[in-house]
Amino acid sequence: MASAATTKNMKEIATCSICFNLMTHPMSIKCGHTFCQSCIEGFCKKLSQRQEGLNIFNCPLCRVRFTKNNLWYNRDLGKIVEVIKKMEKMDHEMLCEEHGEKLHLFCEEEDQLICWRCERSAQHKGHATALVEDVSQGYKEKLQSAVTKLHQLQDECMSYKLFMTMKINEWEKLIEIQRQKIKSDFKNLQTFLHEEEKCCLWKLEKEEEQMLRRTRDCKANLEQKSNELESHILKLEAKCEGSVQNLLQDVKHTLSKSLAVKVETPENIALESHTTCNVSELYFDVKETLRRYQVSVTLDPSTAHSDLFLSEDRRQVTSGYSQENLEASSKRFTAFPCVLGSEGFTSGRHFFEVDVGEGTGWDLGVCRENVQRGTDMKQKPEFGFWTIRLWKENKYVALTSPLTPLHLSEQPLVVGVFIDYEAGLVSFYNMSAGCHIFTFPKASFSDTLLPLFQVYQHSSLFLPLPDV
Template sequence: MASGIPSKKMREEAICSICLNLMDEPMSISCGHSYCHLCIMGFIESISLTQPEKSTCPQCRVPFQVDSLRPNKQLGGLIEVIKELERKKICEEHGEQLQVFCEDEGQLICWRCERAPQHKGHTTALIEDVCQGYKEKLQKAVTKLRQLEEECMNSMAFTTRQITEWKKKVETQREEIQFGFKTLQRFLHEEEKSFLWKLEKEEEQILKRLRANEAWLKQKSCALKNHILELEEKCQGSAQELLQDVKDTLSKSLAVMLETPEAVSLEPSVVCNVPELYLDVRKRLRSYQVDVTLDPDTAHHELVLSEDRRQVTRGPPWEDLDPSSRRFKAFPCVLGCEIFISGKHYFEVDVGEGTAWDLGVCLESVQRGVGMEQKPEFGFWAIRLSRKKGYVALTSSPTYLQLRDNPVLVGIFLDYEAGIVSFYNMTTGSHIFTFPKSSFSGTLRPYFQVYQYSPLFLPPPDE
């Protein structure tokens, strides 16, 4: 390497061990080490706070006096030479100026590098000849990047506007929901007061009539008692007293009649069916209705599906069915074709006058052979009509249901995210049962178990 060329070793020697940069105004201490003027003064100041009487070299820890600091002009001059040579882009290997550009390597080289074996056959040119071309390319790149930056800023501004707009819409929707429910609550509260007032008035009127009847009956009872006493006294008297006006007395006694009080109906005429009149359960549920049909590949070998796959009945075993692993084997069950992995879904089942059935949803991965148990912990959420036990929710421990009316049309509602499965009597629009909240993971499907003489029918959503 040519003399005066700043080798890596020279540069390392000119580095301040405090700030790790080329020294600025290098100062030497008594041990011979040098540092930037500002760096060593700052070091001394920090040391004086904890050890005011002495300072030690940051490198070798040899004590030194502050007045021993001396400018290292020779090192300062060498540092200026290093800076000047670095500014001139000198080839570190040959000490020549970098005036040639190698297209293949994409780097600056000197004339000696150009003749070296590692650049043999490469396309090279003087810096002055290629600089303008690359400058134009860089300017085009800058133009493109600025366009992209502008597009990015526009997209960011658009997204910011979207965020603001979305927040406003959500807030508006929140206010509408709150207002709607407050209005409904006020309405229901006023209606409640109105119906209770009407019921109270009817109670007062009927009680008034009943108490009037009670008073009349008490009066009649008292008159009858007096008449009985009069006859008993007559019987206990002498024969002359008994026979005195006896025919007139008997005639009056036989003419006594007990008039029936005015009949009063004990059925209140003020009736309010809140679910049907105000909450409109049917309309709300049917807004989530899906068209469910039966999956023949899952049907037990004793089940017969209609051609449109909407009706299933229990019959004699089929002998030529394929032994699919998806088919139920332990119980006469079948799944719906539809799958539920998110959202809210609702479907209806016409159970007719059937005396036994299972309805609900289950995980697609449930056990279908021996060992199958219809419980939530095994992936089943269903209710059952049993000939012996009546209506039962198939919870971990069976929950027996007391229904006011026997449902002919049963609605099943699933809210996947909320973990809710609910059942409704759509004949009356009343709630039957809701399973305790679950945490669903996996695919859910409609589930049916069919019994003898109890076919199930899946009506289309528009019926």
């Protein structure tokens, strides 16, 4: 502890000769004299007001000439002022609150500083006590060891944070490359591919958002942990740099908290984009290309729901009233007004057209041969259905999980269904406009796929003959 005389001498050095208070932001001039920044600037301002345009001034103490450009912040003296303020604060604070005596003893059992009168009280009777000078060094070494460990943890945390920043930058670059590739590939295609481009970019954006959310959450957690470690370190360093009394105050509890700090290794996130678009497989003349794979599809009466009426040539289905005395069939749909095509697909590429006219409600697409056909039927890809739907007020959706709204600029009168069995793709096209409607996410087919049609009230579907 500094003596009273030493403290007094330090205060005299750090006292401003203009305001006679401890200096605030001390500024020195070339003669070596130092004043508060506000005091010396106020001094210069007053002289300038008295003598308009004056920019050369005399030191208030030795009259040496100086300009405002000669002023510089005295960092060392500023630190001395801070030390004096801390010492004055400690002189007021580090006394026993109960007895007003100096806290020169440390009670090991209570983990607190006490005075000689506290030691003799009933509260501390029989407790092991020691002079603060005798135990402070040992605890200081332990605290410094804890600081070293926390610095190591902070370095580890910063390393993880830098790693996650690199991951984020790497991911954003990868996404940007992928985005530019998709845009470049689509640039030379005609208008009918515009919706396909937007769909791919939408998927990529969603994938980017999901990955960035994961990596940013991980980085935010590391940032929070780093801030906690920084705060902890500052508290311990302040404790080590302060008086021995301050150092020993709750030192065991502080050490216990410091030793309990951990940094969890962040998740190793693989940066891999799953959104791809092979534009080279797309052609400019959609209709001509699709019809290379066109097949003739007819309806299978043994699968038709009792509310459906099939034409004699099995190319048209209409919704009506329930029919009785139908031939029993295990293939028949019993809960929903559906019917399957007779022709199945087990490999290759296939395309068929459906004349939907101006019907108000229908589903069409393909399904696996072994799908559920009763009340437990769930029309989603995971249950073997790849279909789109027209429902109320000309609203179109793809029956994905969850549903995908389809924003069509023109109502299709003829819908084309394209199946690439090996590629696992089911796509739909507006054959009236010659443009793409929707492609389901890539699937893995192993069973027979059959055309599926569901017709709602006041609607009918017609299967035209393939063009010769």
